[in-house]
Amino acid sequence: xxxxxxxxxxxxxxxxxxxxxxxxxxxxxxxxxxxxxxxxxxxxxxxxxxxxxxxxxxxxxxxxxxxxxxxxxxxxxxxxxxxxxxxxxxxxxxxxxxxxxxxxxxxxxxxxxxxxxxxxxxxxxxxxxxxxxxxxxxxxxxxxxxxxxxxxxxxxxxxxxxxxxxxxxxxxxxxxxxxxxxxxxxxxxxxxxxxxxxxxxxxxxxxxxxxxxxxxxxxxxxxxxxxxxxxxxxxxxxxxxxxxxxxxxxxxxxxxxxxxxxxxxxxxxxxxxxxxxxxxxxxxx
Numbered sequence: 001x002x003x004x005x006x007x008x009x010x011x012x013x014x015x016x017x018x019x020x021x022x023x024x025x026x027x028x029x030x031x032x033x034x035x036x037x038x039x040x041x042x043x044x045x046x047x048x049x050x051x052x053x054x055x056x057x058x059x060x061x062x063x064x065x066x067x068x069x070x071x072x073x074x075x076x077x078x079x080x081x082x083x084x085x086x087x088x089x090x091x092x093x094x095x096x097x098x099x100x101x102x103x104x105x106x107x108x109x110x111x112x113x114x115x116x117x118x119x120x121x122x123x124x125x126x127x128x129x130x131x132x133x134x135x136x137x138x139x140x141x142x143x144x145x146x147x148x149x150x151x152x153x154x155x156x157x158x159x160x161x162x163x164x165x166x167x168x169x170x171x172x173x174x175x176x177x178x179x180x181x182x183x184x185x186x187x188x189x190x191x192x193x194x195x196x197x198x199x200x201x202x203x204x205x206x207x208x209x210x211x212x213x214x215x216x217x218x219x220x221x222x223x224x225x226x227x228x229x230x231x232x233x234x235x236x237x238x239x240x241x242x243x244x245x246x247x248x249x250x251x252x253x254x255x256x257x258x259x260x261x262x263x264x265x266x267x268x269x270x271x272x273x274x275x276x277x278x279x280x281x282x283x284x285x
Contacts, residue, residue, distance in 0.1 A: 102268060109154035110270065116233065117274040118152075119143055123266050124168070133176035133196070135266060140165045148231050150272040156237035156260030157181065157225055158269055169271075173263055174238070175204055182228035183208055183238055185255075190215040191226055194238060194257065206239060206257040217244050217255050233272060 125136030151158040159173040183194040227234025239257040
């Protein structure tokens with residue numbers, strides 16, 4: 001008996017049962033009334049519940065934000081692609097606008113010079129030199145293009161056909177030093193031969209040689225084709241005189257001419273196939 005009373009485990013169990021019984025009585029309140037321990041427990045647990053509830057809501061909001069961000073990035077990428085498409089369309093439409101403008105000017109020119117039968121051609125190749133002295137066109141023998149036909153734009157004389165293939169042709173430009181055009185000062189009617197400069201410092205300009213000793217040529221005079229030689233029809237604009245110099249022997253003088261055509265920006269040209277009477281340039285020769 002005394003051995004049991006001295007047993008510490010026994011007394012610990014008794015005390016634990018008493019405490020549990022007391023707690024059970026204390027936590028059982030009449031009706032719906034809240035007991036002291038329930039209040040204490042609620043006071044402790046409510047902040048914990050609020051924390052975990054906030055954490056859960058925050059997680060949901062975070063995940064929702066990630067999904068929204070992903071959706072926004074997709075929409076942004078779609079908009080960027082559409083913007084690039086619109087930019088390309090704008091460039092294309094601008095090119096069409098510029099091309100239509102050039103073609104309108106050329107068609108107006110064709111109406112003004114209705115005495116010629118002309119074939120429009122596109123420039124599809126250029127000489128690789130610094131100044132483009134020959135160009136390749138997309139019209140050839142299949143389009144009845146022949147060697148020595150004159151090439152022009154609405155601005156003026158370009159050159160002549162030098163070589164012909166079935167679907168292409170090559171034109172020698174008047175700024176080439178191998179070219180020779182019979183020209184005339186429109187104001188004074190003085191004649192001369194117009195060639196491309198061989199000196200690099202004058203590249204892109206023209207030299208009008210064999211002028212009469214008494215020719216009264218001044219800066220700004222308009223130079224046109226004289227029609228002599230049968231290759232280039234009379235009256236085609238060649239350019240404007242920018243200065244008049246004397247040859248080394250001091251007996252003859254020559255004029256330096258700035259071409260009316262911008263040879264660096266040629267895109268479309270006309271090939272003169274025949275005159276108004278139906279005779280081709282080849283037949284006229």
